[in-house]
Amino acid sequence: MEIQFKNTVIEAVQGDITRETTDVIVNAANSSLLGGGGVDGAIHRAGGPEILEECQKIRARQGGCATGEAVITTAGRLPARYVVHTVGPVWNGGSNGEDNLLHNCYLNSLALANDHGATSISFPNISTGIYGYPKSQAADVAIQAIKEYVQLSGKGHMQRIRFVCYDAENLALYEQKLEQAFQQS
Template sequence: MIKLEIVKGDITEEEVDAIVNAANENLIHGGGLALAIVKKGGQIIQEESNKIGYCPPGKAVITSGGNLKAKFVIHAVGPIWKGGKYSEDEILYSAVRSSLLLAHEKNLKSISIPAISTGIFGFPKERASSIILKAIKDFINEFDGKTTIENIRVCLYDEETYNIFLKAL
């Protein structure tokens, strides 16, 4: 049985196999959560990202976790919010699903996911919470008993976002 948890905290401190980074498509980790991850995990994360070079919106790539407690960082490229008329919902869903599929392919047991696209990318938190949780629940329904993943955590930095996700659950 895959366990889903909503937690409030700093994702860079999560003790899981992989944390998900809300990345941009060029994998330049210069702001927001991405910058915090590189600051704490070390330049190796950026260097490995540079070797990958590019990740299209809705997809995810993986690097080592550097000095983080997590062994890996899965860099998911969510959408930039443009009013909802440019497939933002589908891209966000796909970014979460791609992250989970990558964790599954790598035989990981635990993953922690942030509120992708709700920071600098401006995606409305209420809308994002429903989409992110739907992508996770769909994955659980499809893969429960067929994956090494045992624990999926949604790690939210602030009280407001945490409460929005709890309500959406």
Template sequence: MTTITLVQGDITREHADAIVNAANSSLLGGGGVDGAIHRRGGPEILEECRRLRASHYGKGLATGRAVATTAGALDARWVIHTVGPRFSHEEDRSELLASCYRESLRVADELGARKVAFPAVSTGIYGWPLDDGARIAVETVRRAGAAVEEVRFVLFDDRAYEAFAAQLR
């Protein structure tokens, strides 16, 4: 069974087998978590992302999917990039958000990762309500049946930490 732990802090400072990146579909870096991971991880991550774009992901990575690259200078072996959905009041995209967590754990299992650090996917610039994002994240990880030993949610601030803590109670 996968243990879920919470940490408040900077995901780029985590020690894990794999760090999940809330990427944009281009895989070429961006703002928020994505930009921070690319900056701290260094050019090796971007180089590998460019190779992925030139081969299997010419149109980018689809929302809800995940793919791994090197972690570069991060204290991890891999970065698992996943593209979260933008929140919509008109369309229920909950399944796409859940897919980000399931697909990331599937990739982690394929890699043999034991400890995986996740951000709160889609709850930043993509506008997903934090409480609902936390609910989907925790429920999905609990139900995934992954071989990963520990999922660590690395949360940026008090508000995010409390939203996830409420889901674990």
């Protein structure tokens, strides 16, 4: 599914984020930046040791990455140019600022990609795996952040934003929520 909003194409696809050919893919990282399971592990394995080496340099410089923040590295052997690593919140019932932190993941990732001249970016479903964020609520937060970014984006040049869903269930969820969010625009 594809939606044109202002000068940006926003789409949801089912696939493997490590095969995305956008300028930037986003990694749902942990704060250590040293790889892990799920999307994080898949990106590190597919991208090769260059990604980990750059993550280790970032750790040495700033001690990791805080929840809601983002850092950028090479994409190594991946077809993208860069990987933006962002740390999503662990779901703790919703009363610990999780929505705001997740929202920041998307905005900070977009800003960093924009700062590096990217015109396209692919996002996984951040925090919905082992971090336990309810998928429907996470999709609402993600889409709202993207919509907000594009509306304010006189400063940016993002032409394509993709939500790369690992399974058909998440794809259907994102398609439904994208349609709802943008038919009101």
